[in-house]
Amino acid sequence: xxxxxxxxxxxxxxxxxxxxxxxxxxxxxxxxxxxxxxxxxxxxxxxxxxxxxxxxxxxxxxxxxxxxxxxxxxxxxxxxxxxxxxxxxxxxxxxxxxxxxxxxxxxxxxxxxxxxxxxxxxxxxxxxxxxxxxxxxxxxxxxxxxxxxxxxxxxxxxxxxxxxxxxxxxxxxxxxxxxxxxxxxxxxxxxxxxxxxxxxxxxxxxxxxxxxxxxxxxxxxxxxxxxxxxxxxxxxxxxxxxxxxxxxxxxxxxxxxxxxxxxxxxxxxxxxxxxxxxxxxxxxxxxxxxxxxxxxxxxxxxxxxxxxxxxxxxxxxxxxxxxxxxxxxxxxxxxxxxxxxxxxxxxxxxxxxxxxxxxxxxxxxxxxxxxxx
Amino acid sequence: xxxxxxxxxxxxxxxxxxxxxxxxxxxxxxxxxxxxxxxxxxxxxxxxxxxxxxxxxxxxxxxxxxxxxxxxxxxxxxxxxxxxxxxxxxxxxxxxxxxxxxxxxxxxxxxxxxxxxxxxxxxxxxxxxxxxxxxxxxxxxxxxxxxxxxxxxxxxxxxxxxxxxxxxxxxxxxxxxxxxxxxxxxxxxxxxxxxxxxxxxxxxxxxxxxxxxxxxxxxxxxxxxxxxxxxxxxxxxxxxxxxxxxxxxxx
Ligand SMILES: Nc1ncnc2c1ncn2[C@@H]1O[C@H](COP(=O)(O)OP(=O)(O)O)[C@@H](O)[C@H]1O
Ligand SMILES: [Mg+2]
Numbered sequence: 001x002x003x004x005x006x007x008x009x010x011x012x013x014x015x016x017x018x019x020x021x022x023x024x025x026x027x028x029x030x031x032x033x034x035x036x037x038x039x040x041x042x043x044x045x046x047x048x049x050x051x052x053x054x055x056x057x058x059x060x061x062x063x064x065x066x067x068x069x070x071x072x073x074x075x076x077x078x079x080x081x082x083x084x085x086x087x088x089x090x091x092x093x094x095x096x097x098x099x100x101x102x103x104x105x106x107x108x109x110x111x112x113x114x115x116x117x118x119x120x121x122x123x124x125x126x127x128x129x130x131x132x133x134x135x136x137x138x139x140x141x142x143x144x145x146x147x148x149x150x151x152x153x154x155x156x157x158x159x160x161x162x163x164x165x166x167x168x169x170x171x172x173x174x175x176x177x178x179x180x181x182x183x184x185x186x187x188x189x190x191x192x193x194x195x196x197x198x199x200x201x202x203x204x205x206x207x208x209x210x211x212x213x214x215x216x217x218x219x220x221x222x223x224x225x226x227x228x229x230x231x232x233x234x235x236x237x238x239x240x241x242x243x244x245x246x247x248x249x250x251x252x253x254x255x256x257x258x259x260x261x262x263x264x265x266x267x268x269x270x271x272x273x274x275x276x277x278x279x280x281x282x283x284x285x286x287x288x289x290x291x292x293x294x295x296x297x298x299x300x301x302x303x304x305x306x307x308x309x310x311x312x313x314x315x316x317x318x319x320x321x322x323x324x325x326x327x328x329x330x331x332x333x334x335x336x337x338x339x340x341x342x343x344x345x346x347x348x349x350x351x352x353x354x355x356x357x358x359x360x361x362x363x364x365x366x367x368x369x370x371x372x373x
Numbered sequence: 374x375x376x377x378x379x380x381x382x383x384x385x386x387x388x389x390x391x392x393x394x395x396x397x398x399x400x401x402x403x404x405x406x407x408x409x410x411x412x413x414x415x416x417x418x419x420x421x422x423x424x425x426x427x428x429x430x431x432x433x434x435x436x437x438x439x440x441x442x443x444x445x446x447x448x449x450x451x452x453x454x455x456x457x458x459x460x461x462x463x464x465x466x467x468x469x470x471x472x473x474x475x476x477x478x479x480x481x482x483x484x485x486x487x488x489x490x491x492x493x494x495x496x497x498x499x500x501x502x503x504x505x506x507x508x509x510x511x512x513x514x515x516x517x518x519x520x521x522x523x524x525x526x527x528x529x530x531x532x533x534x535x536x537x538x539x540x541x542x543x544x545x546x547x548x549x550x551x552x553x554x555x556x557x558x559x560x561x562x563x564x565x566x567x568x569x570x571x572x573x574x575x576x577x578x579x580x581x582x583x584x585x586x587x588x589x590x591x592x593x594x595x596x597x598x599x600x601x602x603x604x605x606x607x608x609x610x611x612x613x614x615x616x617x618x619x620x621x622x623x624x
Contacts, residue, residue, distance in 0.1 A: 322430060323467045327521075330427050331481035331541065332455035332488065341480055345471030345520070 004037045004052060006030070006099050007059055013102060015082045016089065023089055029102060036095035048265040048297060049207050049236045051096065053179050057152045058100050062129045064108070068121035074114040075141070079129070083109045087132055087158035088187045093211060093240070097183045100156050104130050115140035115166075119354065124148060124155050131157045135165035135192075142168045144354055149175035156183040161192035163216065170197040170355040173206065174362040180206045190216025190245070197352065198225040198254075199359035202233030202262055210239045214248035214276075225254035226350040228343075228363045229294075231261035239268035241283075243276035243309075252283040255350040257343045257363075260291025269301040270311060277306050283313040288320065288346050290339065340364065374442070376576040377403040377426075377545055382437035384418075384425050392433065395421045397601035399437070403545065406573040410587055411580045412612060413598035414620045419580045420464055422598070423549040426578075427461035428454050441545060455481075456488035458544030462534035462551050464580075469521040474533070477521045478503055478540060485541065499540075506536050511562050527554040535566040546570060547578045552586040564589030584616035597623055 012029040026032055036042055042051075070077040078084075091098040101107075110120070110133045119142040122131070126148065135141065139162070147155070161167055173182065180203055186194055200206065212221055221241065229235045241250050250270070258264045270281045287296045298315040320342050328338035344364035351359050384396040395418045403409050413419050425432050426439060428451035439446045446454050469477075483493045504514045510532045522530050531551050538546055548567065552560055567590050571577065579592060587595070587609060595612045597605040597620070605611065605623055615623075 321467075324469055326427075326429050326451060327463065327467050327469070328477070328480075329451040330429075330455055330461050331477070331537065332452050332485040333480050334452045334484060335450070337480060337484065338452075341472055341476065342469065345469055348471035 004055060006033055006037065006055060006095075007103065010099060010102050013082070016086055016101070018086060023086075023091070026091070029091070029098075032091050033095040033099055036092045039092070041092070042095065045238055049205065049234075053152070054096060054154070054181050054207070057127075057154065057179070058096065059103055060127050060152060060154070062104070062106070063126040065125060065128045066123040068123075069116070069118045070110070070120065072116050072118050074112060074116055074139070075120065076111050078109045079106050080109055081105055081107070083107050083132055084111070085109075085132070085134055085160070087134075087160050087185065088213070090211075094183065094185070094209065097156055097185065097209070100154070100183075101130055107132055110134070112136065112139040112141050114138065119144050121146075124153075126150055127153050128155045131155075132160075133157065134160040135162060135167055137163040137165060140166040142354055143170070145169075145171035147171075147173050147175050149177060150180075151178045153177045153180045154183075155181075157185070159184070159186045159194075161186065161188045161194060163189045164191045165189070166193045168195045168353070170353050171199070172355045172359050172362065173200040176203050177206065178204045181209075182207070183209045185211045185213075186221075187213045188215055188219040188221065191218045192216065193220040195222040195353075196224070197355060197359075198223065199351065199355065199363060200225075200227045200235060201363065202227070202229035202235040202264065205234045205236070207236045208238070210237070212239075212241045212250070213244060214242065214250065215244045217246050217248075219245070219248040221248070221250040223250075223252040223254070224350050224352065226347040226359065226363055227254070227256045227264070228347065229256060229258045229262035229264045231259050234263040234265075236265040237267065240271065241269070241281065242271045242273065243279040243281060244273045245275055247278040248276060249279070250281045253350055254285045255288070255347055256285070256296075257288045257290065257347060258294040258296050260293055263295040265297040266315070267297075267299045267301070269303065270313065272304040272306055272309050272311065274305045277308040279306070280310040282311070285315040286346075287315070287317045288343060289317060290320075290343065374405070375402055375440070376405050376407075376442065377401065377578070378438070378440040378443075379426075380438050382422075382425070382439065383435045384421055385433045385435055386421070386431065387433075394435075395601055396425070399598075399601065399603055401578075401596070401603065403576040403578060405576055407594065408571065408577040408579060408590065408592045410592035410595045410612065411578060411598050412582065412584075412595060412615060415582070417598045418601045419598055420549055423461055423464075423547045423578075423580055426454075426547055427451055427459060452484065453488075455543070456485055460538055460541060460543035460546045462531075462538060462546065462548040464549040464553070466522050466530040466534055468523050468525070470523045472521050473518050474521050475500065475503065475517040478517075478537065481537070481541060503536070503540060506539050510536050510566055511559075512536060528556065528559040531555060531563060532559065532566075535563050538570055539566060544574070545576045545578070547580070549580045550582060552581055552583060560586065561589060584612045587612045599623060
């Protein structure tokens with residue numbers, strides 16, 4: 001990879017050095033980030049997608065998304081240059097995301113202090129200012145994100161779940177973009193619960209980074225995903241689930257349909273740290289290739305440093321089963337519709353929750369709904 | 374006029390990359406209104422016949438003809454055969470999670486209507502009819518929302534096949550061992566469903582291993598299939614004879 005450089009004159013804002021999670025004593029942020037960019041880990045993370053366009057657009061203008069559900073009691077939203085808290089930052093894991101935070105003049109800070117009844121909705125209309133969401137101990141909310149089309153789009157979200165907080169997160173990403181980057185970092189304190197329903201299509205290029213850290217005892221995390229990658233579109237998902245403390249539970253289930261000429265990369269890593277005894281982690285990625293030239297890279301990884309854990313991971317790449325096709329065609333359904341129905345069924349196995357109906361409609365071409373059943 | 378005419382049918386399958394003959398010259402003629410039972414030992418080619426009639430890939434017809442209402446089926450895809458009025462009740466219906474039974478039924482009805490240049494039925498009407506049929510077959514109507522055959526018992530899967538038969542109303546029904554794995558009550562329910570389907574303009578090919586089904590669905594003809602040929606034909610009494618003596622005396 002040719003040399004990658006960040007925008008010049010990057011400095012660490014003072015709010016990022018404050019608090020017990022801040023980056024005090026880190027020294028020159030430029031050199032730290034540059035070292036991370038030059039590392040083998042970074043190259044591995046960006047093996048199938050060239051990161052240069054992303055870095056070149058880090059300083060693009062950023063918009064305030066449209067919010068719903070921020071008028072409830074128990075939630076505050078502020079746009080500020082100096083946030084009230086600093087999320088955990090791990091420059092060595094995602095230097096480009098840390099750089100984005102350093103560069104931002106305005107950040108969106110959302111704090112939730114108790115269980116909310118209405119969902120928090122964020123509609124990204126373009127590249128968004130970085131979002132920092134903190135759920136205080138015992139707080140609960142449903143977060144729904146949707147996206148508008150654009151050229152170079154970037155949205156980065158940092159989530160801090162304090163003790164016992166519960167976040168049910170859904171996002172539907174179906175709009176076209178030339179180069180779309182979605183970065184998501186979730187840090188969980190003890191007994192917190194996080195779920196993500198991640199529904200997406202491919203586009204010219206869509207890159208999703210999801211970094212989940214179970215950093216307290218007894219955390220729960222569940223990731224469910226469905227994606228359709230059409231001809232001439234690309235989806236690159238990079239997921240990292242770290243169990244840093246004991247008794248955590250994580251589950252990942254992703255189903256992808258990749259059409260002729262589509263390209264899908266799925267890389268998910270489960271990392272069980274030495275402290276994380278009693279952890280359970282499962283990961284499954286199933287891919288359905290349609291046509292002759294679907295490109296599917298799937299790489300589930302396990303890295304385990306504790307013996308007292310239960311882990312399972314698997315990935316499959318397959319085609320529609322002949323038996324299923326015959327069952328449907330024998331009932332009069334022509335092959336294209338049978339293919340569409342069966343692909344829809346395959347994706348529906350991973351579609352649930354708040355945005356499910358829109359997701360199911362967007363991801364499948366068959367216009368049959370179940371409204372009356 | 375003959376509804377189904379099978380003449381000199383020879384069929385190979387590929388076993389270990391070499392063709393293996395399964396049907397070796399089979400003749401069968403079904404007229405409207407008739408029920409033909411086909412009996413035979415395991416492995417004699419009963420399912421092969423059913424699958425070849427419905428156009429399942431993986432078989433090679435090397436000789437002979439299959440006609441429905443006078444038109445050859447051999448070059449038609451499975452969906453085209455269904456659109457012309459053929460229905461196969463599967464010996465082993467597949468489970469398809471993620472597609473609900475209701476979606477599946479509606480898609481079938483819509484496809485059949487479209488191919489026949491008819492208007493697609495309204496969703497509410499389909500749901501109403503499906504519910505009624507489910508009730509009459511002792512299937513909990515909630516099954517309509519569940520995945521196709523997902524988590525169904527063997528008996529539920531067979532009742533679902535009959536439910537589809539009654540909803541799709543084909544001209545010719547081929548039932549492949551719909552009775553196997555059913556207890557007495559379910560056998561009665563399923564038989565009652567098939568009897569409701571019987572009509573003077575419709576035909577049934579009833580493949581079974583056991584005579585007991587034929588006490589409930591009385592056939593007009595009984596054929597014995599062995600080693601890829603029909604070796605004996607008769608009326609319902611032939612089934613009783615088979616029950617008493619087994620197949621050995623014939624082969
Ligand atoms: N897909 C297949 N591959 C190999 N052999 C098969 C296949 N399908 C059927 N056969 C063989 O063909 C013969 C007839 O099978 P089948 O038609 O299923 O018989 P029946 O339904 O009467 O029990 C059997 O010997 C069976 O083993
Ligand atoms: Mg059989």
